[in-house]
Amino acid sequence: MKKYDICIVGSGAGAGPIIYELAKAGFKVCVLEKGPALETSDFSKDEYLACRKDVYASNLQNEFHEIESFSKSQKKWKLATTKATGRTYWNGNMVGGSSNLMSAYFHRLKPNDFKLLSTYGKIEGANVADWPIDYNTLEPYYAKVEEVVGVSGEVRPHSTQEPRSTKDFPYPPLKTNLISEWLDKAALAEGYSMVSVARGIISKTTTNRNACYYSNFCGSYGCSSNAKSSSRVALIYPAMATGNCTLIPNAKVYRLETDGTGKVAKAHYYLKDEKKSIEADIFVVAAQAIESSRLLLMSRGKLHPNGIGNQYAQVGKNIIFSAGGIGSGNLFDKDFSKETIAKIKTPGLWVNRAIQHWYEIDDPAFNGKVKGGTVDFVFEHANPMPKLMRQKWGDNGLVYGSKLKENIQDYFLDQRKIKFEIFNDWLPTDNCMVSLSETEKDKWGDPVAKVKIGYHPHDLIVARFLADKAEKILVNIGAKNISTGISSTPSPNLVAGGCRFGEDPKESVLDKNCKVHDCDNLYVADASFMPTGGSVPYTWTIYANSFRVADVIKRQLTI
Amino acid sequence: MCTDQVIQLKQQKERRKFIKQLTIGGLVLNFGFLTACQETLERLSIENEVFTTTQNKNLLNVLNILFPDDGNGPSIHDLNTFHHILWSMKDPYSDGYSKSVLIEGLDKLESSILSSKQKSFFQLSMELQEEEVEKMVKKDWGERFCSMLLSFIFESIAIDEAYAVNTGQVGWKWLQHQPGFPRPTPNDLYPSFIANHQL
Ligand SMILES: Cc1cc2nc3c(=O)[nH]c(=O)nc-3n(C[C@H](O)[C@H](O)[C@H](O)COP(=O)(O)OP(=O)(O)OC[C@H]3O[C@@H](n4cnc5c(N)ncnc54)[C@H](O)[C@@H]3O)c2cc1C
Numbered sequence: 041m042k043k044y045d046i047c048i049v050g051s052g053a054g055a056g057p058i059i060y061e062l063a064k065a066g067f068k069v070c071v072l073e074k075g076p077a078l079e080t081s082d083f084s085k086d087e088y089l090a091c092r093k094d095v096y097a098s099n100l101q102n103e104f105h106e107i108e109s110f111s112k113s114q115k116k117w118k119l120a121t122t123k124a125t126g127r128t129y130w131n132g133n134m135v136g137g138s139s140n141l142m143s144a145y146f147h148r149l150k151p152n153d154f155k156l157l158s159t160y161g162k163i164e165g166a167n168v169a170d171w172p173i174d175y176n177t178l179e180p181y182y183a184k185v186e187e188v189v190g191v192s193g194e195v196r197p198h199s200t201q202e203p204r205s206t207k208d209f210p211y212p213p214l215k216t217n218l219i220s221e222w223l224d225k226a227a228l229a230e231g232y233s234m235v236s237v238a239r240g241i242i243s244k245t246t247t248n249r250n251a252c253y254y255s256n257f258c259g260s261y262g263c264s265s266n267a268k269s270s271s272r273v274a275l276i277y278p279a280m281a282t283g284n285c286t287l288i289p290n291a292k293v294y295r296l297e298t299d300g301t302g303k304v305a306k307a308h309y310y311l312k313d314e315k316k317s318i319e320a321d322i323f324v325v326a327a328q329a330i331e332s333s334r335l336l337l338m339s340r341g342k343l344h345p346n347g348i349g350n351q352y353a354q355v356g357k358n359i360i361f362s363a364g365g366i367g368s369g370n371l372f373d374k375d376f377s378k379e380t381i382a383k384i385k386t387p388g389l390w391v392n393r394a395i396q397h398w399y400e401i402d403d404p405a406f407n408g409k410v411k412g413g414t415v416d417f418v419f420e421h422a423n424p425m426p427k428l429m430r431q432k433w434g435d436n437g438l439v440y441g442s443k444l445k446e447n448i449q450d451y452f453l454d455q456r457k458i459k460f461e462i463f464n465d466w467l468p469t470d471n472c473m474v475s476l477s478e479t480e481k482d483k484w485g486d487p488v489a490k491v492k493i494g495y496h497p498h499d500l501i502v503a504r505f506l507a508d509k510a511e512k513i514l515v516n517i518g519a520k521n522i523s524t525g526i527s528s529t530p531s532p533n534l535v536a537g538g539c540r541f542g543e544d545p546k547e548s549v550l551d552k553n554c555k556v557h558d559c560d561n562l563y564v565a566d567a568s569f570m571p572t573g574g575s576v577p578y579t580w581t582i583y584a585n586s587f588r589v590a591d592v593i594k595r596q597l598t599i
Numbered sequence: 600m601c602t603d604q605v606i607q608l609k610q611q612k613e614r615r616k617f618i619k620q621l622t623i624g625g626l627v628l629n630f631g632f633l634t635a636c637q638e639t640l641e642r643l644s645i646e647n648e649v650f651t652t653t654q655n656k657n658l659l660n661v662l663n664i665l666f667p668d669d670g671n672g673p674s675i676h677d678l679n680t681f682h683h684i685l686w687s688m689k690d691p692y693s694d695g696y697s698k699s700v701l702i703e704g705l706d707k708l709e710s711s712i713l714s715s716k717q718k719s720f721f722q723l724s725m726e727l728q729e730e731e732v733e734k735m736v737k738k739d740w741g742e743r744f745c746s747m748l749l750s751f752i753f754e755s756i757a758i759d760e761a762y763a764v765n766t767g768q769v770g771w772k773w774l775q776h777q778p779g780f781p782r783p784t785p786n787d788l789y790p791s792f793i794a795n796h797q798l
C-alpha cells in the first residue's frame with residue numbers, strides 16, 4: 041500500500057484539471073477510475089457498439105440507479121430501477137469519463153448566474169442560492185481551459201457576451217455549414233445577434249493532438265484524432281507523462297474511511313472483485329454528481345455517522361439537471377435549389393450557433409425580470425438508427441410494409457433536419473435529490489443511488505418562452521414541420537448539485553474552495569458544487585472550477 | 600396437452616439448449632456464428648440453434664411482410680436481417696428481453712393461427728398472412744413483437760457491414776448514408792470489444 045499526496049476518485053472533467061496540475065507540480069497523484077482505460081485507438085464510429093449496446097457506460101445488470109418520479113396519472117411518486125426500464129443514468133465510464141463522449145458545446149456561465157437569488161429574487165418552491173464566489177473569480181480559469189484543455193471559437197459581439205480577460209480564443213472557430221449564415225441573418229432580422237458557439241474541440245493540430253477532421257459522428261462517440269478536449273487526452277495523458285501520476289482503472293471506490301480526527305485516511309475500492317485500499321494526504325471525489333453524493337453517503341464513520349459532509353443532512357440535496365426541451369424543423373430539398381440543398385446537406389460541418397439574447401428575460405409575459413437561457417442549434421445526429429426508429433410509429437400505431445420503406449426513404453433523401461436544444465435553469469427543489477436506496481443493491485451488495493427527479497413548473501414556462509423565439513428563427517430560414525417538445529424529463533448527461541458549496545455549513549456541503557465542511561482533507565471537484573447550474577451545459581465550468589480547486593490543493597500541500 | 604403447451608415446452612427446451620450452448624461455447628460460438636453469416640438464408644431457414652423450423656419460417660415470413668421486397672431499396676435477404684436476429688439471440692451479454700419478446704410473439708402467432716386455421720402461419724396464403732399481421736400489430740404482444748423485429752430490421756440497415764448485415768453497404772447506399780470514420784475493425788466489434796477490454 042503506497043502513500044500518495046493525493047488520491048482522486050473518477051477521471052472525468054471534474055478530475056482532469058486536478059490530476060494535471062498536481063502531477064505537473066511534482067505531487068504523487070493516484071487516480072481511481074471505475075471504468076476501463078480505453079485509448080484513442082479503441083474508438084471507432086461503430087453505432088452498434090456505442091449506442092445500441094451502450095458499451096461505454098456501466099452495465100445495468102451490475103450497476104444501476106433507482107429513479108423516483110411523479111406519475112401524473114396515478115398522482116403519486118413511483119420507484120423504478122434503470123435496470124428494469126433500460127434508461128441509463130450512466131454517461132460514460134472509462135478513463136476520461138463522459139468527457140470522451142460529449143458533443144463539447146462549450147459555454148461559460150454569465151456573471152448573473154453566480155447570484156441568481158440576489159438578482160432575480162426567490163421563487164416559491166425553489167431552493168435558489170447565490171454562489172459564494174463571483175464570475176471574476178472563475179474567469180481566469182475559464183481562460184485557462186481555453187488554452188490548456190483546448191477550446192475553439194470566436195468572440196463576436198452579442199447582447200449577453202460575458203467579460204473576458206483574453207481577446208480571443210486560442211483555437212479559431214471550426215468550419216461551419218451554410219446554415220450558420222442563414223441563422224445569423226434570421227436573428228438580425230429579428231433584431232438581435234446569434235452567438236457563435238465555442239467548442240471543446242481543437243481546430244489546429246498541436247504536438248500531441250490532431251485537429252478535428254469533421255468525422256460526422258461526435259456526441260456519444262470517442263474521438264479518433266484527439267481533437268475533442270476530453271479529460272483523458274487533454275489532461276490525463278500529459279499528467280501521466282510526468283511520471284507522477286498512477287492511474288488505476290477498473291477501480292470502483294465504495295467507501296472513504298476517516299480516522300480519529302475526521303480526516304479521510306483511505307479510499308476503499310473494488311479492483312474487479314478484489315477489495316483494496318489506498319492512502320493519501322488529500323482526497324478528491326469527482327465521480328459525477330450522483331455518484332459523488334452516493335459515495336459520501338456511503339462513507340460512514342465514527343465522526344460521520346450519516347456520511348461525510350452530511351452533518352446537516354445536505355449531501356444529495358438539490359441535484360439539478362438542465363431544463364428545457366428539443367425542437368426541430370425540416371429543410372426539404374424541394375424548397376431550395378439543387379446547389380443550395382447540396383451545401384446544406386454537406387456532412388460534418390458544424391452549425392455552432394445559439395440564441396442567448398433572452399439569457400435574461402424582461403418581458404410582460406413574466407412578472408418582472410427572470411432568468412432565461414440558451415438555445416443551441418444543431419443538425420440531427422448523423423447516425424442512422426434514431427432516424428430509422430423515428431419512422432416506426434405513425435398516428436395509428438406501428439408503420440410497416442411498403443409505406444414504411446417510402447417513409448424511410450423520404451426522411452433520409454428528401455430533407456435535412458435542423459434541431460434546437462433549449463437550456464434553462466433546472467431550479468433546485470426538495471423533490472430533486474439523491475439518497476441511498478433502501479432496497480436496491482449493486483453487484484457488490486452496496487446500495488445504489490436513489491434519484492428523485494422532481495422539477496419546478498417555472499422551468500417549463502421559461503423553456504416554452506425560449507422555444508417560441510427559436511421556432512421563429514426556423515420559420516425564417518425556410519424550415520417546415522416546426523415543433524418543440526418541452527420536457528420535465530431530466531437529461532442524465534447534464535447533472536450537477538448534490539454537494540453545494542456555500543458559506544453556511546447548515547445549508548451546504550462544501551466551503552467556497554470545494555472542501556467538505558466537516559472534513560479537512562476531502563474535496564469534491566465535479567459539478568456537485570453548483571447551487572444553480574446556469575442556463576448552459578456545464579462542462580466548461582466544471583473544468584474551470586477544477587483548475588481553481590487545484591490551486592487551492594497545491595497551496596494546502598505546500599504549507 | 601393443448602398446442603400452446605406443446606409449443607411452450609418445445610420453446611423451453613430450445614431455450615435450455617440455447618443457454619447451455621452459450622455456457623459451453625461462450626464468445627467463441629458467437630464469433631463462429633458471425634463468420635457463418637455468409638451461408639445462405641435458405642439453409643438457415645431450415646434449421647438453426649435458436650428457433651425451430653416452424654419458428655424460422657414464420658419469422659422469415661413476418662419479416663418479409665414488415666419490410667417487403669417491393670423494388671424500393673434492399674430486402675430482408677439483402678440486409679441479412681434474419682441472420683442478424685439469430686446472432687443477436689445468442690448475445691451472451693443480453694438481459695434476454697428481446698429474446699423473450701420474440702419467443703412470445705412467435706409462440707402466440709403460431710398458436711392463434713393453429714387454433715383458428717389449423718395450419719402454421721407460413722402455410723397460409725400471402726394475403727392471409729398479411730391480414731394476420733395486420734390483426735397481430737393491434738394486439739399488445741403483436742405490437743411488441745413486430746416493433747422488436749422492426750428494430751432488428753433497422754439495425755441490419757444501419758450498422759456496419761462488419762457485423763454481417765447491410766451486405767455491401769446496401770442499406771447505406773439506399774439511404775445515401777455516409778458513415779463516420781474510422782469504421783470498426785474486426786477485432787473491435789461487439790461483443791469481442793467487451794471481452795478485450797474486460798468491461
Ligand atoms: C453524449 C454526451 C454529450 C455531451 N455533450 C456535452 C456538451 O455538448 N457540452 C457540455 O458542456 N457537456 C456535455 N456533456 C456532459 C459532459 O460530458 C459532462 O458534463 C462532464 O463530463 C462531467 O464531468 P464529471 O467529471 O462530473 O463526470 P464524468 O466526466 O462522467 O467523470 C466521472 C467519472 O467517475 C467515474 N466514477 C463514478 N463513480 C466512481 C467510483 N465510485 N469509483 C471510481 N470512479 C467512479 C466514472 O466512471 C467516470 O469516468 C455530454 C455528455 C454526454 C454523455
Ligand code: SF4
Nearest residue numbers: 252253255258263268
Ligand atoms: S474528429 Fe471532430 S467531429 Fe470527430 S469526434 Fe473528434 S472532435 Fe468530434
